[in-house]
Amino acid sequence: MSRKRVAEPGPLSEHVPGRKKACWGILTSQGSWADRSPLHEAASQGRLLALRTLLAQGYHTNIVTIDHVSPLHEACLSGHVACVRALINAGANVNAATIDGATPLYNCCASGSAACMELLLQNGAHTHTTHAHFPSALHEACKRGYSQCVESLLSHGADPDYGVAHLGSALYMSCLHRHTECSRILLHSGAKVNVGRDSDSPLHAAVRQDSADQASVLLDYGADVYLRDSNNQRAVELAPPGGKTHQLLLTFEVAPRTLCQLCRLHIRTVIGPSRLKQLPVLPLPSLLTHYLEYT
Template identity: 30%
Template structure:
């Protein structure tokens, strides 16, 4: 397993089911311990809540839905986006910048091809580029590692449906270096040809005004107020469109 990869992670986007089976059925516990080792010096029970990561890891959609609606989960700082301030090893008042995507729920759900969990996290307001609500240090990312969620989705050979979702939710398509994907010499990058084609076509044309308006409205509201879309004085089809319920 590559350094910095979560337990059971498939190198180069291999078969996630096989890797998950290798974890002996204790994916949730192992993942939480790994997250603690990476980002928390406190006892396990005092670390940032990782139940969202666990659910994304095993593709547990019902648990993911319950967590996103659970007040106690939100009250203790748990978020669909990573926040390193809660788990920094450095004794500092400043936020520690994100230097890897492997701790992000979106990355985890994509790496294990859990499309419905991936979609639900985006609907809940997860940042489609970095899945982080703190500072980002792309220069600090390991060489050859994905530099954004779209890059990770492509590198892990995810289906085109993942690409469509990130496009719809406003991902910055210019963050991905296509040439690095097409001319990878390590053999670890297994890009889905259809997904790559969808990405290239999307980057070659401007988003529609309708799509841009939806992205803007959701960003202005912020993830903590997306539930207010239900009470907006607009027709139900527009509410459904803003909530990505029928897209």
């Protein structure tokens, strides 16, 4: 998330007609903005007392920089929970977006602050943006391996199959960056195991990274080993010869899924992602519930 500053305005002649008064980069005559304020600095550094003092002195909670960065963006990027809470209580916009489309929620995923994220989500933060080209908080958490952030987003209604055109699915992102726990959480929530980026599947991504753990989890949740990528190659053809991942795929091809596994996959597909979280409250034997939940 950009934090670039602009050059400080030079001194203006007192005799220029209609001169706009500048104060901390804010064009007060137009109610506009230009650069970081003391409130941004306090939020970024986690100085709660200073932040409260500035708010009491009249600094606007939603004051923004030239890049549309708000104090809440700064507090989330630095993971300062108390400052995030104070700004929200003062009326900060939890869905404010920078010129690059980054929201405070996205910044939480960039910093790995699940506590800040929970505060935002409890106060109306949207799990996904309305613009497909804007950064995705879920993808950012999967890219960086912040599994708690992934869990929090999904528990608040984030779509596990949410995709970004140039990035693919969140599952593909977690496989690309070797974050097995994030992949497991997404799959447990019902993410489609074979949806990646274009013809490249999550299994292709995991195998290219020679991640046997990732590949194993994907296979457990129904990954198709016969899918071909844009170069018409199957996953087994991409695995380093003789490695653990290559051996795993070869073994799987000669010993396919059992009927028990196939039944579980089919039942989970019929139930659907939106209802999988209701499994524990269904009148089912605990053995069957655990079987369907992979626990």
